Amino acid sequence: MSNVTENTTAEQHMLKLFHANFEQISTLDTKPITALRQKAIDSISEHGFPNLETENWRYTNLEPLFLADYHIDFSNQSRPFDIEKIFTCDVYDLDTFSITLLNGWYVYKNAPLTTLGNGTIIGSLAKAMEVYPDLVNEYIGNATDINQPGLAALNTAFFQDGIFIYVPDGVEVEKPIQLINIINSPDPIMVHPRHLVIVGKKSKLTLVHCDHSLTHNISFTNSLTETFLAREANMEFYKIQNKGANSAVINNSFIKQKQDSNLISHTLVLNGGFTKNVINAELGEKNANTELNGLYLVDSNQHVDNQLFVDHASPECHSEQLYKGILDDEATAVFSGKIMVRKDAQKTLAYQNNKNILLTDEAKANTQPMLEIYADDVKCSHGATVGQLDPEAMFYLRTRGMCERTARQLLMYAFAAEVVRKITIDPLRERIDQMIEKRLKGELSICDQCVLHCNSKEPTVFNIDVSKL
Amino acid sequence: MLSIKDLSVSIHGKTILRDFNLEVNAGEIHAIMGPNGTGKSTLASVIAGRDLFDIDKGEILYMGKDLIEMEPEVRAREGIFLGFQYPVEIPGVSMANFLRTAINEKRKYHALEPLSGAEFLKLMEERKKLVDIHSKLTNRSVNEGFSGGEKKKNEIFQMAMLEPRLAILDETDSGLDIDALKVVANGVNKLRKPENATIVITHYQRLLEYIVPDFVHVLFDGRIVKSGGKELAIELEEKGYEWVRKEAGIEETL
Numbered sequence: 001m002s003n004v005t006e007n008t009t010a011e012q013h014m015l016k017l018f019h020a021n022f023e024q025i026s027t028l029d030t031k032p033i034t035a036l037r038q039k040a041i042d043s044i045s046e047h048g049f050p051n052l053e054t055e056n057w058r059y060t061n062l063e064p065l066f067l068a069d070y071h072i073d074f075s076n077q078s079r080p081f082d083i084e085k086i087f088t089c090d091v092y093d094l095d096t097f098s099i100t101l102l103n104g105w106y107v108y109k110n111a112p113l114t115t116l117g118n119g120t121i122i123g124s125l126a127k128a129m130e131v132y133p134d135l136v137n138e139y140i141g142n143a144t145d146i147n148q149p150g151l152a153a154l155n156t157a158f159f160q161d162g163i164f165i166y167v168p169d170g171v172e173v174e175k176p177i178q179l180i181n182i183i184n185s186p187d188p189i190m191v192h193p194r195h196l197v198i199v200g201k202k203s204k205l206t207l208v209h210c211d212h213s214l215t216h217n218i219s220f221t222n223s224l225t226e227t228f229l230a231r232e233a234n235m236e237f238y239k240i241q242n243k244g245a246n247s248a249v250i251n252n253s254f255i256k257q258k259q260d261s262n263l264i265s266h267t268l269v270l271n272g273g274f275t276k277n278v279i280n281a282e283l284g285e286k287n288a289n290t291e292l293n294g295l296y297l298v299d300s301n302q303h304v305d306n307q308l309f310v311d312h313a314s315p316e317c318h319s320e321q322l323y324k325g326i327l328d329d330e331a332t333a334v335f336s337g338k339i340m341v342r343k344d345a346q347k348t349l350a351y352q353n354n355k356n357i358l359l360t361d362e363a364k365a366n367t368q369p370m371l372e373i374y375a376d377d378v379k380c381s382h383g384a385t386v387g388q389l390d391p392e393a394m395f396y397l398r399t400r401g402m403c404e405r406t407a408r409q410l411l412m413y414a415f416a417a418e419v420v421r422k423i424t425i426d427p428l429r430e431r432i433d434q435m436i437e438k439r440l441k442g443e444l445s446i447c448d449q450c451v452l453h454c455n456s457k458e459p460t461v462f463n464i465d466v467s468k469l
Numbered sequence: 470m471l472s473i474k475d476l477s478v479s480i481h482g483k484t485i486l487r488d489f490n491l492e493v494n495a496g497e498i499h500a501i502m503g504p505n506g507t508g509k510s511t512l513a514s515v516i517a518g519r520d521l522f523d524i525d526k527g528e529i530l531y532m533g534k535d536l537i538e539m540e541p542e543v544r545a546r547e548g549i550f551l552g553f554q555y556p557v558e559i560p561g562v563s564m565a566n567f568l569r570t571a572i573n574e575k576r577k578y579h580a581l582e583p584l585s586g587a588e589f590l591k592l593m594e595e596r597k598k599l600v601d602i603h604s605k606l607t608n609r610s611v612n613e614g615f616s617g618g619e620k621k622k623n624e625i626f627q628m629a630m631l632e633p634r635l636a637i638l639d640e641t642d643s644g645l646d647i648d649a650l651k652v653v654a655n656g657v658n659k660l661r662k663p664e665n666a667t668i669v670i671t672h673y674q675r676l677l678e679y680i681v682p683d684f685v686h687v688l689f690d691g692r693i694v695k696s697g698g699k700e701l702a703i704e705l706e707e708k709g710y711e712w713v714r715k716e717a718g719i720e721e722t723l
Contacts, residue, residue: 391521396557399517400571400627401545401578410562410570414610417561 010066011048015041017072018157024074025160028126030133036141040156047149054149059334059366060276060305062151065248068218070190076105076126076161094427096178096208097122103183104191104221105161113164120173121166125196128164135166139198143226143254145280152252152278155224159194162223165207169200169230176206176238176425181221183247188218195225199233206425208238211251211272216244224252229261231285236424237265240432241272245300248274259285259314266423267323268432269296269304270439276305283310283317283345294323295419297439298331305334308352312345315375321352324419326412326440327363338370339382345375352382357389357415389415412440470495470666471516471635476527478508478515478691485511487691489527493635496663500677500702501670503688504710509670510554512688513639516668517551518544531635545571546578548634552624552641559611564623565593567611568630575631596629600656618649625656636660637668642676654679674706687713694719 008016018025018041026034049066050057099122100107106124113123113131121132129136146153163179181193199205211221229235241249249272255263267277281290296304310319325333335354356365369382389411397407416436423429471493478486485508493499503509515522516529518541529536536544559567572592573583584592593607602622612620621641628636641653657667657680669680677685677699685701686693687710694717695701705713 390557392555393557393559395517395519395541396553397559397571398541399545399549399551399553400567400631401542401575402571403542403574404540406570406574407542410567411559414559414561421561 009048010063011044013066014154014157015044021072021074025158027075028129028160030129030137032137033129033140037157040146040153043146043148043153044157047147047153049151049154050149056307056336057149059332060303065220065274068188068220070218070220071185071187072158072190072192073103073105074160076109078102078105078107078109094176094178094425094431096176098178098180099123099163100180100182101161101163101193103185103189104181104193104223106163116173118171118173119168120171121164122177123164125162125164125194126160128166128196132166135198136164136196139226139228140196141226143228143256143280143282144224144252145254150252150278151222151250152224152254155192155194155222155252158192158222159224160192162194162196164195165197165205167199167203167205167233170202171200172204173206176208178208178210181209181211181223183212183219183221185217185219188220190220190222193221193223195223197225197227197235199227199229199235201230202232203230204234206236206238208240208425208428211239211241211243211249216246218246219248221247221249221251223250225254227253227255227263229255229257229263229288231258231260233258233261235261235263237263238423238425238428239265239267239277240270241268241275241277242270242435243272243275245271245273245302247272250276251278253277253279255279255281255290257281257283257285257288257290260287261285261289263290264422264424265290265292266419267292267294267296267306268419269294269298270435271298272302272304274303276307278307278309280309281311281319282313283319284313286314286316287318288314289318291319291422292321292323293419293422294321294325295416295436296323296325296333297416297436298325298333299328300331301329302331303333304331306336307334308337310337310339310350312339312341312348312350312375314342315344315346315348317345318349319351321354322419322422323354324415325354325356325365326359326415327356327365328359330360330362332363333365334367335365335384336368336370337382338372339380341371341373341375341378341380343374346377348375348378348380350378350380354384355415356384356386357412358386359388409437409440413437416440470532471668472528472530473516474528474530476515476529477525478511478522479525480511480522484525485522485691486515489692491686491693493666493668495666497684498661498667498669498680498682500680500682500685501668501688501693502672502674502685502702502705505672507688508691509672509688510639513551513637513668513670516544516637517541517549542574543578545631546575550628550631550633550636552621552628552636552638554640554643556612556615556620556624558613558615560613562611564607564609564611565589568593568607568627571627572630593630596626599659600625600629601652602626602656617644618646621645622649622652622656625653629656629660632660634664635666635668637670639670640672641669642671642673650676651679674702677702689714689717690719
């Protein structure tokens with residue numbers, strides 16, 4: 001794949017690539033999926049990719065990402081091997097059912113889908129397209145808006161694999177399902193994983209989505225997750241990103257919620273050269289609840305962008321957004337959160353808060369809270385702050401005998417804790433807690449394997465209060 | 470113990486303390502009274518080391534050492550404690566964690582071994598009893614969601630844990646009901662030792678019914694305009710600050 005030249009735009013280049021490889025891309029397609037791809041391609045031709053003039057992209061420049069000479073695997077290159085040899089997630093005591101994608105493809109090529117005792121189906125999307133075409137066709141593409149500039153259309157045109165989770169009605173999936181996205185390629189690589197999650201009535205699912213890079217090579221992940229929550233369904237969704245400086249990740253998440261369903265999402269960005277997380281939650285029936293939490297800790301010249309859109313399309317729904325970030329060095333962060341309250345969405349409760357701490361004069365945070373309300377009986381609020389550590393609090397700690405460094409770390413930790421303590425999986429919360437503490441001390445780096453896989457098997461002791469002080 | 474001589478302090482060019490003098494010896498309790506905006510809290514902050522202010526002249530000696538050059542944490546480790554008028558909330562950091570960090574930083578400074586977890590817990594229980602604090606505030610995050618009274622009691626508890634030589638209580642009585650006030654006063658009295666000293670900053674005489682001062686100073690316009698014994702506080706209660714202002718010949722500002 002040749003890179004974008006002076007004479008071709010990124011769009012033209014990707015369209016050309018699509019047409020040249022169409023046969024391979026669509027090998028596993030059902031008819032509706034092929035039709036969906038065509039729509040996506042038409043949308044790219046019409047709307048193009050976002051640029052700095054596109055709404056929600058004013059502070060995130062996509063252009064440089066397309067300059068690399070990326071390779072795309074148009075077929076599953078995974079060979080049977082023991083994934084645990086190159087990767088183990090060792091969040092202490094975290095017991096999950098894990099699925100691993102390597103360079104966007106399910107690591108166990110052609111493996112059958114797994115059906116758990118309770119009827120839950122887990123496995124590769126490519127396989128699901130073959131085995132359960134009707135189920136896939138019914139949902140895929142239905143939550144995604146491809147009619148605007150953005151990378152959702154690009155994912156829709158190019159995706160070939162990803163994960164598929166189907167939880168039937170009335171099933172509580174006990175163990176969290178963990179999706180591990182690994183990028184391991186000697187050459188710059190572009191991947192378009194696509195995930196489809198369907199949670200049935202009164203069912204319950206916890207999904208932990210980890211993005212990792214195993215090498216320091218250049219990669220561009222453009223993933224998309226569609227989630228459908230039926231009536232009274234409950235889902236908790238964790239996204240943990242700890243990637244190398246040369247990794248770019250764009251994550252689009254589209255969620256459709258039915259009556260009385262609940263979603264809690266936690267987006268934790270601990271590292272990453274370029275990260276953009278988009279969450280679109282549609283509260284389509286009454287009394288649906290969504291809670292979106294986020295934490296980003298970035299330094300050097302990392303860039304993180306969180307774009308949220310909560311669509312209150314029905315009455316009596318409740319949404320909360322809490323995103324917090326700590327930015328060091330020349331790091332930049334963008335938060336754009338929009339709450340839309342449609343005409344019929346009376347008795348809506350919608351809250352949004354974004355708080356940023358800048359540790360240097362060079363770090364930058366752009367925050368754009370937006371409320372668009374067409375109903376009259378609603379309670380909505382939004383707030384955003386960009387600031388430094390509270391000097392009053394710093395002074396308070398120092399008058400108790402703590403040195404400036406300890407005081408700063410404690411306050412940053414406290415700032416992050418508001419988000420961290422919302423994590424309900426105990427071992428995960430404890431591990432994230434330790435990682436954040438290490439991160440704030442400047443001790444967390446990308447291990448050659450996984451970030452959650454620190455070199456020591458022993459759990460690190462929380463040691464801001466370290467007795468050795 | 471504390472010797473402040475001809476101290477002038479300003480912020481953004483505005484003088485707050487002018488030619489201020491105060492001598493505090495071991496075993497004494499000093500009350501500093503005065504209307505709002507006369508520099509009481511500034512005095513407390515300056516002794517504790519807040520860097521918001523410019524020290525224009527004068528000196529502050531503590532145990533014979535120049536305090537002005539010392540970082541706030543060093544002052545704390547040397548035995549100075551400031552009870553805040555508005556204690557800061559630190560969500561996500563438990564009281565135990567916070568105090569253990571503080572105590573062990575102080576111990577390290579004095580070349581002492583850190584307290585083990587068990588020793589620390591024992592000390593905490595003992596001090597809770599000493600100052601009659603039975604609530605579970607030590608299990609919670611620092612001041613988070615505490616009522617006004619709980620915050621002030623928590624300041625006294627921290628004081629009991631850190632065992633300062635010189636404690637400055639900045640308006641610790643403000644916003645307290647009578648029960649909380651008694652807990653605070655009782656704590657201060659129980660922690661009183663011949664080798665320690667306390668400066669109580671207050672607007673009202675009420676607290677001084679429970680913490681009996683050896684000296685009362687009235688602060689006006691950035692300096693002490695009248696000093697006396699505990700009876701001065703009672704006189705002030707009767708006659709009001711206007712009386713001192715006129716007596717000192719200070720023009721009415723505002």
